Amino acid sequence: MNLLKFDSTEKLNEAGAGIITGLIQTNRRAVLGLATGGTPVGIYGEVVASYRRGLVSFKEVTTFNLDEYVGLPEEHPESYHSYMEQHLLRHIDLPREQAHIPNGNAADLQEECRRYDALLDKAGQIDLQLLGLGHNGHIGFNEPDHALISGAHVVTLREETRQANARFFPSLADVPTQAITMGVGTILKAKMILLVVRGADKAEIVHRALTGPITTDCPASLLQTHPHLVVLLDNEAGRLFP
């Protein structure tokens, strides 16, 4: 594991974006696994800035998002489809058909999970998987449980996850109760994992995930088993690391 701490969000964002664009510069057909949420917004901003400066092109890149809410229309401002459009896709030259996000409005959600896994299989290994971290140790929407599921699946969001995400919605009642998420098996198959964590409120969970027991009660603890894990922390989230 390579853990880097930054004394400002700007530096962390630049470092994260540099890892992503550097990969694409060396492999123009890179397959990226992408995250949403508050954490990567600034990283995407820096990636877009690099694209605008002509440092990188996404024409042959393929992306797979980790997750999408079930039942939220794609055009809803808080759907992960809208998020990706707003923060990345509309600003870069990635052909839309190469950007994959689970369809949370599919008539048959189980079939949609199978379709998503088949697409991932066809694309081969994810070269770089970007991850944020939930306060309860979730990655993607793989919530703490007695067992974790390897492939894409429908998940019922934990109450604490809905509460954490309520900040993006008018009220808690508006936060969807289910999502489709990429499974932990798929996440761990990525060649490289880039975990980004910010804020004092995540200091304990990131420390527990990376140094505590490996357990399905903290899905992110499985990242300890990954041979190529890079962790970017701001000083607040990294408080418990020397």
Ligand code: F6R
């Ligand atoms: C998002 C995702 C989630 C978030 C996590 C942290 O696609 O899969 O695991 O990364 O909930 O969210 P933020 O960054 O909003 O604190």
